[in-house]
Amino acid sequence: MNDRSHDPLAVTTVDTIEDVSGTYPGYRRVHARGLCFDATFTPSGEAAALTTAAHLQSAPTPVVVRFSNSNTNPTVHDGVRAGRGLAARFLLPDGTATDLVSVNVPVFFAATPGQFLEFLGALRKDPATGAPDPAKVRAYATAHPTAALALQEAGRMPIPVSYGTVRYWAVHAFVWVDPQGERRPVRYRWEPDTGLRELTEQEAADKDPEYLAEELVQRLADGPVGFTLHVQLGQEGDPTDDPTRPWPADRPEIVAGHLRITAPVADQEHWAAQVYDPTRITPGIELSDDPVLAFRSRAYAVSYERREASAGR
Numbered sequence: 254m255n256d257r258s259h260d261p262l263a264v265t266t267v268d269t270i271e272d273v274s275g276t277y278p279g280y281r282r283v284h285a286r287g288l289c290f291d292a293t294f295t296p297s298g299e300a301a302a303l304t305t306a307a308h309l310q311s312a313p314t315p316v317v318v319r320f321s322n323s324n325t326n327p328t329v330h331d332g333v334r335a336g337r338g339l340a341a342r343f344l345l346p347d348g349t350a351t352d353l354v355s356v357n358v359p360v361f362f363a364a365t366p367g368q369f370l371e372f373l374g375a376l377r378k379d380p381a382t383g384a385p386d387p388a389k390v391r392a393y394a395t396a397h398p399t400a401a402l403a404l405q406e407a408g409r410m411p412i413p414v415s416y417g418t419v420r421y422w423a424v425h426a427f428v429w430v431d432p433q434g435e436r437r438p439v440r441y442r443w444e445p446d447t448g449l450r451e452l453t454e455q456e457a458a459d460k461d462p463e464y465l466a467e468e469l470v471q472r473l474a475d476g477p478v479g480f481t482l483h484v485q486l487g488q489e490g491d492p493t494d495d496p497t498r499p500w501p502a503d504r505p506e507i508v509a510g511h512l513r514i515t516a517p518v519a520d521q522e523h524w525a526a527q528v529y530d531p532t533r534i535t536p537g538i539e540l541s542d543d544p545v546l547a548f549r550s551r552a553y554a555v556s557y558e559r560r561e562a563s564a565g566r
């Protein structure tokens with residue numbers, strides 16, 4: 254594959270990310286710095302009536318988790334308000350896999366891929382200040398009012414004590430298919446066993462630039478780190494095609510299971526080279542009609558090709 258065989262909008266989007274935030278050869282075009290960990294997911298059994306997905310029945314499934322800082326720069330300091338990712342690959346008994354990719358904000362900045370490109374334009378650095386022009390970001394939010402929520406949430410993202418003390422959302426709606434073939438929309442959220450714990454800006458500034466990965470490795474030496482998978486069940490009329498719009502908070506939820514993270518993976522290079530793709534689903538789970546969800550797979554393919562080419566692999 255080369256750029257000509259990719260979706261042109263995906264190529265333009267990754268070009269624009271590079272243009273706005275810099276190019277770092279060999280790294281993911283966003284979420285550049287990360288570390289991978291061995292884990293096990295144990296289903297609660299509550300999801301089995303609602304989806305036939307193998308990892309949500311009764312047997313534990315091995316998982317490889319990648320925690321990441323969302324920045325494009327792999328040497329950025331962790332001690333600032335920033336996106337953090339928890340990408341989970343469930344290694345299924347039949348040799349296939351399914352991915353669940355989540356971040357520390359509940360909603361996204363754009364309802365469509367085209368809107369995301371517009372948003373990137375608003376983030377271009379003002380040469381006078383070296384930072385995005387707040388007026389352009391405000392103009393974007395005025396033009397796309399539902400995007401304002403993600404901007405607000407991003408403004409109050411905690412600076413975490415640990416990757417293990419953050420709440421992560423998969424943002425998009427997905428569709429579960431139950432044993433009778435009935436479909437219902439769902440949204441996923443990981444809740445940390447420790448509860449949320451954050452640092453003050455001063456405490457964070459005193460930390461090592463890469464403290465989050467270092468902290469997690471140390472924490473695991475004392476025992477596993479856990480997250481509970483909560484699943485919100487959508488109702489008739491809840492939007493499934495728009496990641497900027499949350500569902501009402503009173504929608505019913507189930508606990509689908511528990512993730513127990515145990516140690517860094519032995520082969521970091523192998524796992525760093527993977528693509529955690531939110532469209533890698535498994536029977537019992539379908540994609541919703543969210544256009545951003547489908548688009549991500551095409552953008553990630555462009556990023557993968559560029560990072561692998563520049564890594565010389």
Ligand code: HEM
Pocket residue numbers: 266267280281282283284287319320321337338339340354355356361365366369422423424496527528529545548549552553556557560
């Ligand atoms: C138009 C929308 C989006 C674009 C263009 C985009 C772009 C990208 C790209 C290029 C990568 C690097 C892929 C790779 O090289 O493997 C990436 C990674 C990632 N994205 Fe997105 N993204 C979008 C939306 C989202 C959303 C809505 C979420 C929320 C869950 C998200 C969460 C992540 C995470 C956690 C990673 C790191 C995955 C890993 O650890 O490998 N992204 N994104």
